[in-house]
Amino acid sequence: MERDHIRAGRLSEDRSADIASFLSSMDADRWIAEADLLVDIAHVTMLVEREILDKEEAQGMMRILLDFVEKGVPAEAFDIRYEDIHAGIEACLIRAAGEESGGRLHMGRSRNDEVATCIRMRLREEVIGLMGELAGLRDVLLDLAAVHQETIMPGFTHMQHAQPTTLSHHLLAFEAAFTRDFERLRHAFSRINQSPLGAAAFASTGFPIDREMTAKLLGFAGVEGNTMDAVSARDFLLEAIADCSILMTHASRCCEELIVWSSGLVQFVELPDAFCSTSSIMPQKKNPDTAEIMRGKAGTVYGSLVAALATMKGLPMSYNRDLQEVTPNLWKAISEARSSIRLLSGMYAGARFNRERMREESGRGYSTATDLADFLVREYRIPFRTAHTIVGRAVKKGGINLMMLERAALEVKGISLVDMGLTEDMIRNALDPVHAVAMRRGPGGPSPEAVRSSVKERRRLVRRDMAWLEGIRHSLSETKASLLRKAKEMLS
Ligand code: ARG
Numbered sequence: 001m002e003r004d005h006i007r008a009g010r011l012s013e014d015r016s017a018d019i020a021s022f023l024s025s026m027d028a029d030r031w032i033a034e035a036d037l038l039v040d041i042a043h044v045t046m047l048v049e050r051e052i053l054d055k056e057e058a059q060g061m062m063r064i065l066l067d068f069v070e071k072g073v074p075a076e077a078f079d080i081r082y083e084d085i086h087a088g089i090e091a092c093l094i095r096a097a098g099e100e101s102g103g104r105l106h107m108g109r110s111r112n113d114e115v116a117t118c119i120r121m122r123l124r125e126e127v128i129g130l131m132g133e134l135a136g137l138r139d140v141l142l143d144l145a146a147v148h149q150e151t152i153m154p155g156f157t158h159m160q161h162a163q164p165t166t167l168s169h170h171l172l173a174f175e176a177a178f179t180r181d182f183e184r185l186r187h188a189f190s191r192i193n194q195s196p197l198g199a200a201a202f203a204s205t206g207f208p209i210d211r212e213m214t215a216k217l218l219g220f221a222g223v224e225g226n227t228m229d230a231v232s233a234r235d236f237l238l239e240a241i242a243d244c245s246i247l248m249t250h251a252s253r254c255c256e257e258l259i260v261w262s263s264g265l266v267q268f269v270e271l272p273d274a275f276c277s278t279s280s281i282m283p284q285k286k287n288p289d290t291a292e293i294m295r296g297k298a299g300t301v302y303g304s305l306v307a308a309l310a311t312m313k314g315l316p317m318s319y320n321r322d323l324q325e326v327t328p329n330l331w332k333a334i335s336e337a338r339s340s341i342r343l344l345s346g347m348y349a350g351a352r353f354n355r356e357r358m359r360e361e362s363g364r365g366y367s368t369a370t371d372l373a374d375f376l377v378r379e380y381r382i383p384f385r386t387a388h389t390i391v392g393r394a395v396k397k398g399g400i401n402l403m404m405l406e407r408a409a410l411e412v413k414g415i416s417l418v419d420m421g422l423t424e425d426m427i428r429n430a431l432d433p434v435h436a437v438a439m440r441r442g443p444g445g446p447s448p449e450a451v452r453s454s455v456k457e458r459r460r461l462v463r464r465d466m467a468w469l470e471g472i473r474h475s476l477s478e479t480k481a482s483l484l485r486k487a488k489e490m491l492s
Pocket of ligand 1: 025083084111112115319321323324325327
């Protein structure tokens with residue numbers, strides 16, 4: 001490689017490999033190399049359209065830039081002796097096109113607006129990708145929720161048997177959380193998708209550039225107004241990592257549950273072999289390693305968020321090189337989140353839920369005691385607190401049956417339920433988990449009837465969201481194609 005052309009004027013050459021590699025963002029810049037070419041192309045196109053640059057002056061470098069797009073960014077541009085990919089690409093461009101043309105690329109801009117633009121463009125793609133994974137996961141959960149509308153299972157609070165529910169209801173709870181994660185990213189997307197290009201170092205430029213034009217060429221919805229903010233803001237990225245952190249909380253809770261549910265003690269689910277590992281010594285073992293690693297990854301993603309926040313918090317206006325240290329946290333967080341959500345979908349899709357075990361447990365632990373209390377309220381117009389105390393006392397005395405309830409009622413309230421007409425049959429009926437679930441048919445509730453209409457409604461939402469994603473993907477790829485078409489026209 002030649003010496004770094006950016007340093008050539010002002011600085012001497014004596015720099016150890018140690019310093020060079022400390023300074024270089026090259027590793028993380030692999031994420032934005034391709035975006036950088038598009039930013040270059042849009043910038044040059046705009047300079048020509050605004051007659052800041054002659055077509056003839058631009059043609060040489062445009063030819064090379066298009067060549068790079070076609071064949072990929074040259075390996076040499078990634079040499080860590082360049083401070084970053086922006087310097088690397090410019091150097092390769094100048095070498096191939098000559099300084100007479102290539103040396104004009106960087107007029108009216110800075111690496112500060114350049115890098116912010118590249119990050120936003122790449123992040124835009126990643127967010128759309130992550131939202132696609134989330135929509136897929138929602139779809140898988142809805143498939144399962146549709147299958148398990150009648151699968152009765154125990155619901156838990158404090159990890160204790162609480163009240164029976166349906167597996168469908170339980171899965172729809174996670175689906176609702178992942179839908180909010182999707183929504184959060186959609187909002188983040190609208191803030192990411194604003195162009196900082198043209199802000200230059202921070203003070204914009206005296207050249208009569210057209211920021212609206214480059215924004216449009218690159219598919220941004222608008223322009224970041226204040227040019228100082230445009231180069232120094234990274235909250236769009238913090239927000240994306242925060243969103244990844246929150247969704248990893250949900251993924252981790254799913255994993256925790258799959259781990260517990262697949263244990264020999266619970267046996268509610270069997271995970272697909274592909275997502276499990278075995279032991280090097282205990283030949284019988286089937287361990288839920290994917291779920292465990294994913295639960296761990298949540299911690300890694302939170303780490304990225306804290307690292308990024310901590311790096312940002314002390315920075316004065318406007319660009320400071322510390323910002324370079326923030327970006328890799330973004331790529332780490334978003335790639336971990338994407339693969340986690342993808343694998344979680346696969347894990348759920350291949351999981352086999354054990355209906356019998358769930359049914360068996362659904363009535364355990366007096367899980368329908370509330371329904372009995374409700375029955376007493378309805379049947380005998382006893383205040384709920386009174387019924388709650390009577391049933392609770394019967395449980396404390398050793399069980400729910402007519403004799404215990406009668407004793408409890410006499411003991412705590414001095415009333416006879418038998419005199420009121422309570423029979424063993426009525427108690428058995430009130431305690432039936434299937435009946436208890438069927439009663440809860442209000443919207444959002446667990447009854448087969450309620451979950452059936454929830455599944456239907458949620459399907460409609462996920463279809464709508466998938467269509468939205470498809471529209472964005474389509475318009476981004478159209479924008480790219482039209483930018484490249486425009487650039488090619490310049491060569492003729
Ligand atoms: N690699 C740098 C970053 O990630 C690009 C911007 C460099 N700007 C500068 N003034 N040195 O932030």
